[in-house]
Amino acid sequence: xxxxxxxxxxxxxxxxxxxxxxxxxxxxxxxxxxxxxxxxxxxxxxxxxxxxxxxxxxxxxxxxxxxxxxxxxxxxxxxxxxxxxxxxxxxxxxxxxxxxxxxxxxxxxxxxxxxxxxxxxxxxxxxxxxxxxxxxxxxxxxxxxxxxxxxxxxxxxxxxxxxxxxxxxxxxxxxxxxxxxxxxxxxxxxxxxxxxxxxxxxxxxxxxxxxxxxxxxxxxxxxxxxxxxxxxxxxxxxxxxxxxxxxxxxxxxxxxxxxxxxxxxxxxxxxxxxxxxxxxxxxxxxxxxxxxxxxxxxxxxxxxxxxxxxxxxxxxxxxxxxxxxxxxxxxxxxxxxxxxxxxxxxxxxxxxxxxxxxxxxxxxxxxxxxxxxxxxxxxxxxxxxxxxxxxxxxxxxxxxxxxxxxxxxxxxxxxxxxxxxxxxxxxxxxxxxxxxxxxxxxxxxxxxxxxxxxxxxxxxxxxxxxxxxxxxxxxxxxxxxxxxxxxxxxxxxxxxxxxxxxx
Numbered sequence: 001x002x003x004x005x006x007x008x009x010x011x012x013x014x015x016x017x018x019x020x021x022x023x024x025x026x027x028x029x030x031x032x033x034x035x036x037x038x039x040x041x042x043x044x045x046x047x048x049x050x051x052x053x054x055x056x057x058x059x060x061x062x063x064x065x066x067x068x069x070x071x072x073x074x075x076x077x078x079x080x081x082x083x084x085x086x087x088x089x090x091x092x093x094x095x096x097x098x099x100x101x102x103x104x105x106x107x108x109x110x111x112x113x114x115x116x117x118x119x120x121x122x123x124x125x126x127x128x129x130x131x132x133x134x135x136x137x138x139x140x141x142x143x144x145x146x147x148x149x150x151x152x153x154x155x156x157x158x159x160x161x162x163x164x165x166x167x168x169x170x171x172x173x174x175x176x177x178x179x180x181x182x183x184x185x186x187x188x189x190x191x192x193x194x195x196x197x198x199x200x201x202x203x204x205x206x207x208x209x210x211x212x213x214x215x216x217x218x219x220x221x222x223x224x225x226x227x228x229x230x231x232x233x234x235x236x237x238x239x240x241x242x243x244x245x246x247x248x249x250x251x252x253x254x255x256x257x258x259x260x261x262x263x264x265x266x267x268x269x270x271x272x273x274x275x276x277x278x279x280x281x282x283x284x285x286x287x288x289x290x291x292x293x294x295x296x297x298x299x300x301x302x303x304x305x306x307x308x309x310x311x312x313x314x315x316x317x318x319x320x321x322x323x324x325x326x327x328x329x330x331x332x333x334x335x336x337x338x339x340x341x342x343x344x345x346x347x348x349x350x351x352x353x354x355x356x357x358x359x360x361x362x363x364x365x366x367x368x369x370x371x372x373x374x375x376x377x378x379x380x381x382x383x384x385x386x387x388x389x390x391x392x393x394x395x396x397x398x399x400x401x402x403x404x405x406x407x408x409x410x411x412x413x414x415x416x417x418x419x420x421x422x423x424x425x426x427x428x429x430x431x432x433x434x435x436x437x438x439x440x441x442x443x444x445x446x447x448x449x450x451x452x453x454x455x456x457x458x459x460x461x462x463x464x465x466x467x468x469x470x471x472x473x474x475x476x477x478x479x480x481x482x483x484x485x486x487x488x489x490x491x492x493x494x495x496x497x498x499x500x501x502x503x
Contacts (some may be wrong), residue, residue: 021154024057024154025122025175027051027057028054028057028058028119028122028123029122029123029124030123030124031051031052031053031054031057031123032053032054033053033054033055033078033115033116033119033123034053034054034055034069034070034078035052035053036070036075036078041053054115054118054119054122054123055070055115058115058118058153058154059153061108061111061115063108063271068108068270068271070112071266071267071270071271072266073107073262073266073267074108074109074112076260076262077099077101077109077112077260078116080099080258080260081097081099081116081230081232081258083096083258097228097229097230097231098224098230098231098232098256098257098258099230099231099232099233099257099258099260100233100244100247100248100257100258100259100260101232101233101234101235101260101261101262102205102235102236102237102244102248102259102260102261102262102292103234103235103236103261103262103292104236104262104263104264104266104267104289104290104291104292105236105289105290106267106271106272107262107266107267107271108271109234109262110146110202110234111149113200113202113232113234114146114149114150114153115153117132117134117150117179117198117200118150118153118154118174120177120197120198121174121175121177121179122174122175125175125176127175127176127177127197127198128175128176128177129176129177129195130177130178130195130196130197130198130227131177131178131179131180131193131194131195131196131197132177132178132179132180132196132197132198132199132200133180133181133182133190133193133196133198133199133200133220134146134147134179134180134181134182134199134200134201134202135181135182135184135187135190135199135200135201135202135204135216135220136181136182136183136184136202136203137183137184137202137203137206137207137208138183138184138185138207138208139183140170140183142181142183142202143170143181143182143183144169144170144181146181146202147169147170147171147172147179147180147181148169150172150174150179151172170182177197184207184208184212184216185208185212187212187215187216187219190219190220191219193223194227195227196223196226196227196229197227197229197230198229198230198232199220199223199229199230199231199232200230200232200234201216201220201232201233201234201235202234202235203234203235203236204216204233204234204235204243204244205235205236205237205238205239205242205243205244206235206236206238207243208476208477209476210242213242213243216243217243221256224256231257233247233257236288236289237288237292237293237294237295238288238294238296238297239294239295239296239297239465239477239479240294240295240296240458240461240479240480241294241479242294244294245294247259261292262292263290263291263292264277264280264290264291277290284298284304284464285297285298294479295461295464295465295479296461296464296465296477296478296479297465297467297477298464298465299463299464299465299466299467299468299477299478300466300467300468301438301442301463301466301467301468301473302441302442302445302463302464302466303445303446304464306445306446306448307445307460307463307464309445309448310445310448310450310451310452310463311451311452311453311454311460312451313454331351331385331386331387332349332350332351332360332384332385332386332387333349333350333351333352333386333387333388333389333390333490333493333494334347334348334349334377334380334381334384334386334388334389334390334490335347335348335349335350335389335390335391335486335487335488335489335490335491335492335493336377336389336390336391336392336398336486336489337392337430337482337483337485337486337489338373338391338392338394338395338398339368339482340367340368340370340373340395343482344364344365344366344368344482345364345365345368345373345482346362346363346364346365346480346482346483346485346486347361347362347363347364347365347376347377347380347486348361348362348459348483348486348487348489348490349361349362349380349384349386349490350490350491350494351384352494355449356448356449356450356451357444357449357450357451357491357494358450358451358452358453359450359451359452359453359456359459359487360384361380361384362452362456362458362459362483362486362487363456363458363483364458364480364482364483364486370397370398370401371401373398374398374401374402374405377389377402378402378405378406381406387424388424388426388493389402389424389425389426390425390426390427390428390489390490390492390493391425391426391427391428391489392427392428392430392485392489393427393428393429393430394430394431396427399412399425399427402425403423403424403425406424406425408423408424408425412425412427428489428492430485430489433492434472434473434485434488435471435472436492437488437489437491437492438468438471438473438488439471440488440491440492441487441488441491444491444494445463449494450491458479458480458483459480459483459484459487461479461480462478462479462480462481462483462484462487463484464479465477465478465479466478466481466484473485
């Protein structure tokens with residue numbers, strides 16, 4: 001049954017609770033979520049004639065038209081989440097009810113937590129009068145979809161067809177609990193709620209901006225001191241340095257979340273067959289979707305096959321110019337995307353060998369100091385024998401400082417545009433040329449003019465995730481977009497795959 005099918009059923013219902021729902025709540029009262037001991041579960045199932053636990057009463061999860069039980073990895077989640085409810089110790093500090101789950105796609109984790117929420121609402125009256133918040137990515141359709149799935153839990157069994165709910169698409173009133181879904185761009189409406197008992201953020205690593213991610217944590221975690229709710233963040237990993245990776249990298253003694261990682265391996269022989277996984281491995285998104293790698297969404301700018309060709313193993317002998325035993329000293333070019341304050345500062349350095357642009361250095365630097373970046377750029381110029389540096393012209397003070405450091409006239413505005421090409425440090429009007437630069441970088445990769453060593457993983461990730469509309473790079477969806485900017489700046493020097501004029 002699809003979401004649309006469930007919406008049709010729900011849409012045909014009245015707004016009044018029915019006797020059928022009251023009967024169902026009576027059956028669900030004081031029932032465990034699931035009986036994890038197999039033999040005990042079988043015995044209880046016989047004794048109660050199928051009313052042994054919440055999941056058997058409402059119907060088991062279904063995949064490929066087959067009912068499936070709760071699996072061992074779901075017990076891991078359950079045990080982590082409800083540790084303090086059945087533990088004799090209270091020494092779990094601030095991690096009692098807060099959970100971070102990084103998971104492979106298709107494991108049924110979203111379904112699991114929807115069932116947990118429904119169970120908490122119906123097992124007794126403990127949560128009556130409380131609010132339960134479900135946060136989804138920006139589209140309202142996703143919020144509607146999760147509430148529809150929650151309502152659908154009580155409609156899938158043929159014996160429960162008469163259970164009814166109110167028609168509001170983003171709200172479910174269940175045994176006195178108000179469950180509401182909030183799209184991530186409307187999180188302000190989550191502020192100031194009374195008695196919040198559970199917050200579930202689904203695919204939380206896909207919130208579209210850093211500000212949304214910060215707001216999610218700010219709004220949800222402020223309720224810890226107010227009503228001490230369960231807080232559950234669940235997601236397939238998205239881009240590097242996003243919400244999930246930041247939480248994963250927090251020190252154990254400072255992180256307020258218990259952290260669980262569930263790769264595809266936990267679902268082999270349960271959710272997935274080996275054949276399905278082998279087929280999935282052919283997809284460029286496999287490492288992110290199934291193997292928990294922070295790689296971001298697959299982009300639409302650079303073709304996967306062109307990136308794979310560019311990162312093939314190649315012989316570095318003869319142009320690894322940071323070593324002393326090379327036969328000659330190839331010169332290099334540098335592209336700088338200067339960023340200060342909250343922005344990153346990115347540098348990519350290339351050389352031109354045997355008709356191919358080869359990347360020698362590519363990295364970014366967070367919250368840099370102006371003078372430190374001038375010193376770093378100068379050091380890299382000396383180290384890699386850089387003869388030409390191009391810099392986004394939006395940072396004139398940095399350009400002047402670097403020109404002065406290299407003994408070049410810092411007042412470049414006094415020179416004619418045609419003479420810029422002869423400068424050691426050349427300002428580039430990035431705002432007016434960024435489209436052409438993106439197309440040019442794409443052209444060079446498509447025509448196999450570029451080699452990138454695999455150690456430059458941030459650059460490779462930026463190429464894999466580059467998303468653009470009408471030639472304009474989407475900075476929010478493109479991972480390490482600052483590195484990609486420095487890369488296309490330096491590639492701009494290589495016209496039609498040839499070396500720069502003053503190389």
